[in-house]
Amino acid sequence: MSCSKTETDYIPELSFGEQKCITEFKNTHNLSVDSSFIYDANAISFKIIDTLIITESRNNAAGGWKVMNLQWKEIGAFLNRGHAQGEFGSIPAVHNSPFFYENDTLYSIAHDNRIGNVYKINITKTIEDSCLNYTLLYNKLKKPLDRFVYINDREYLTRENTFKKNTLKRLTLYKNGKFAKNEIFEELNKINVDSEDWNILAAFPAYNRKHDALILTYTFFNTINIIQVHGKKCITVSYGKHADMGTVLQSKNRNVFHEETQLYDDVFAVMDIKDRDKPRIHVYDYNGNPIKEYILPKSATAFDFDKINGFLYTHNYDDGLVVRYKATL
Numbered sequence: 024m025s026c027s028k029t030e031t032d033y034i035p036e037l038s039f040g041e042q043k044c045i046t047e048f049k050n051t052h053n054l055s056v057d058s059s060f061i062y063d064a065n066a067i068s069f070k071i072i073d074t075l076i077i078t079e080s081r082n083n084a085a086g087g088w089k090v091m092n093l094q095w096k097e098i099g100a101f102l103n104r105g106h107a108q109g110e111f112g113s114i115p116a117v118h119n120s121p122f123f124y125e126n127d128t129l130y131s132i133a134h135d136n137r138i139g140n141v142y143k144i145n146i147t148k149t150i151e152d153s154c155l156n157y158t159l160l161y162n163k164l165k166k167p168l169d170r171f172v173y174i175n176d177r178e179y180l181t182r183e184n185t186f187k188k189n190t191l192k193r194l195t196l197y198k199n200g201k202f203a204k205n206e207i208f209e210e211l212n213k214i215n216v217d218s219e220d221w222n223i224l225a226a227f228p229a230y231n232r233k234h235d236a237l238i239l240t241y242t243f244f245n246t247i248n249i250i251q252v253h254g255k256k257c258i259t260v261s262y263g264k265h266a267d268m269g270t271v272l273q274s275k276n277r278n279v280f281h282e283e284t285q286l287y288d289d290v291f292a293v294m295d296i297k298d299r300d301k302p303r304i305h306v307y308d309y310n311g312n313p314i315k316e317y318i319l320p321k322s323a324t325a326f327d328f329d330k331i332n333g334f335l336y337t338h339n340y341d342d343g344l345v346v347r348y349k350a351t352l
Contacts, residue, residue, distance in 0.1 A: 037214070037241065037244055037246045037248070037259070037265070037268075038246070038259040038265070039207060039210060039211070039248060039250075039257045039259055040207075040256065040257030040258050040259060041257070041258045041259070041311070042259050043258060043259065043260045043261070043311045043312075044260075044261050044263070044264070044265075045260060045261065045262045045263070045313050046263065047313075048305065048313045048314075048315060048316035049313075050313075050314065050315040050316065051315070051316045051317075051318065052315065052316070052317050052318065052350065053318045053320075054317055054318065054319055054320065054335070054348040054349075054350060055320065055348070056320060056321060056346055056347070056348065057334075057346075057347040057348060057349060060345075060346075060347040061344060061345070061346065062095050062344070062345040063343050063344060063345075065080060065081050065343055066078040066079055066080055066081065066089075066338060066343070066345075067079045067080070067081055067116070067117075067325075067340060068116060068117045068118040068283075068325045068338065069117060069118075069325060069327060069336070069338060069345075070117050070118065070120075070122060070327055071093075071327045071328065071329050071330075071336070072122045072129060073331065074092065074093055074331065075090060075091070075092065075093075075129075075146075076090070076091040076092070076093065076095065077089070077090060077091075077117050077122070077131075077146075078091060078117065079114065079115075079116060079117040079118075080100075080114075081343070086099075086100025086101050086102060086103060087101075087102040087103065087104060087111065087114030087115075088100065088101055088102045088114070088117065090146075090150055093329060093331070093332065095345070098150070099149070099150050099153060101149055101155045102114055102115070102133070102155070109155050109157070111133075111135045111137075111138070112135050112136075112137030112138040113135055113136050113137040113138075115133040115134050115135060115136070118283055118285075118325060119134070119170065119171075120132055120133055120134070121173050121229075121230070122146070123232070128145060128147045128148070129145075129146040129147045130143055130144060130145055130146060130147075131143075131144045131146055132144075132160070132173040133157075134164075134168075134171040136166060136167050136168060136171075137166065137167070138163070138166070139162075139163040139164040139165065139166040139168075140159060140161065140162055140163060140164075141159075141160045141161040141164065141171065141173075141179070142157045142158065142159055142160060143157060143158050143160050143176070144156065144157045145157065160176060161179070161200075164181070165181070165183065168181050168182065168183050169181075169182045169183050169184050169192065170182040170226075170228050172228050172229070172230050172237065173230065174196075174230055174232070174252065175232070177198060177199050178196065178197065178198045178199075178203070179196075179197055180194060180195065180196050180197070180228070180230070180237065180252070181193075181194075181195050181197070182194050182195075182226075182228055183195075184221045185221070186219075186221055187219075188217070188218065188219045189215045189216060189217065190212070190213075190214075190215070191214075191216055191218070191219075191220075191221045191223065191224050192212075192214075192221065192224045192226075193212050194208045194211050194212060194228075195208065196208060196252065205252065206255060207250050207251075207255065207257050208250075211239075211248075211250075216268070216272070217272070218272050220272070223243060223271065223272060224241070225241070225242040225243065226239050226240055226241045226242060227239075227240045227242070227281065227283065227284045228240075229284050229285075229286050229291075230252065230286075231286045231291065231309065233288060233289075234289075234309040235251050235252050235253050235254065236249055236250065236251060236252070236309050237249075237250040237251075237252050238284055238286065238291055240281045240284045240293050241280065241281060242279055242280065242281055242282075243266070243271050243277050243278065243279065243280065244261075244265065244266045244268075244271065244280060245261050245262050245263055245265065245266055245280045245281075245295070245297070246259065246260070246261050246265060246266070247259070247260040247261070247281075247293065247307075247311070249309060249310075249311055258310065258311040259311075260307065260311040262280075262295065262305060266278070266280070278297055279296055279297070279299075280295060280296070280297050281293050281294065281295060281296070282294040282295075282296045282302070282323075282324050282325070283324070283325050283326060285326065285327055285328070287328070287330075287352060289308060289309070290306050290307060290308050290309070290314055290352055291306070291307055291309065292304050292305065292306045292307075292326070292328075292352070293305050293307075294323065294324075294325075294326055296322075296323075296324075299322055300322060301318055301319060301320065302319050302322065302323050302337075303316055303317065303318050303319070304316070304317040304319070304326060304335070306352060317335065317348070317350055319337060319348070321337070321339070321346055322339050322341070323337035323338060323339050323346070324338065324339055324340040324341075325337065325338040325340070326338070328350070328351070328352050330351070330352060333349060333350070333351045334347050334348065334349060334350065335347070335348040335349075335350035336348075
């Protein structure tokens with residue numbers, strides 16, 4: 024359900040294209056914890072891909088990424104930190120690393136933010152051989168980047184901190200290693216913020232290849248940009264009235280609206296933690312229409328859906344616990 028746009032509904036600085044102000048989700052579910060499942064994952068984040076769960080470990084001495092089955096039993100570990108060939112200066116975040124299939128083979132893109140290299144990892148072969156199987160896609164990109172977003176083997180996006188007042192972030196598309204013009208990104212890059220606090224525009228960018236959609240979910244604003252990377256379509260969604268830029272800049276204790284974003288074939292989901300004790304997971308289609316809302320009884324900082332068995336898993340960074348709910352996309 025969307026409210027109509029007025030001059031005070033939205034922030035011009037963060038709003039592009041069609042405006043959608045969501046006032047409620049008609050399909051809302053209050054979930055209950057599945058008490059038969061509690062697991063201490065000792066992880067930071069995780070991603071479920073069919074019958075596999077990839078977790079990013081707090082203790083990466085024996086592999087920064089661990090591979091689990093759907094019973095959360097470890098079946099492999101890889102990505103070690105170090106200076107030898109095949110080792111990483113920093114362990115890539117699982118929730119920032121896309122996973123996809125090519126010819127029935129599962130791959131992931133891992134960005135080593137400290138060194139600047141980007142690798143294409145053959146997850147299927149790595150599990151089969153118990154040895155990291157990878158190729159180098161990009162060598163020594165600018166570092167450190169705020170975010171790296173993989174489009175395909177020839178194209179990628181970067182989001183970087185400029186550390187300059189007014190112009191705090193820059194979103195850039197590259198094709199074959201060269202700058203590629205995108206009119207919407209140019210408008211985004213013109214956002215003028217009267218502050219040197221580059222973190223004010225913190226966001227979670229993620230790309231869906233099927234819909235050619237970049238989802239940009241802001242941390243301190245209840246705002247989501249849905250941007251067509253190879254076109255001119257853009258939709259801006261807010262859940263409730265947009266947070267005011269001036270109020271957020273002046274606030275000593277800022278509200279955190281969004282914690283994580285997960286993309287699926289035809290919908291995407293964001294975690295709204297404005298109420299930290301009862302976070303909400305909002306599911307939208309790629310036109311910004313609200314599909315459903317899940318209200319959780321426990322704090323969480325990460326989530327993903329097991330689509331095969333119909334479960335929602337959440338993880339709380341503070342206590343390391345994984346909690347399970349019965350829920351579907």
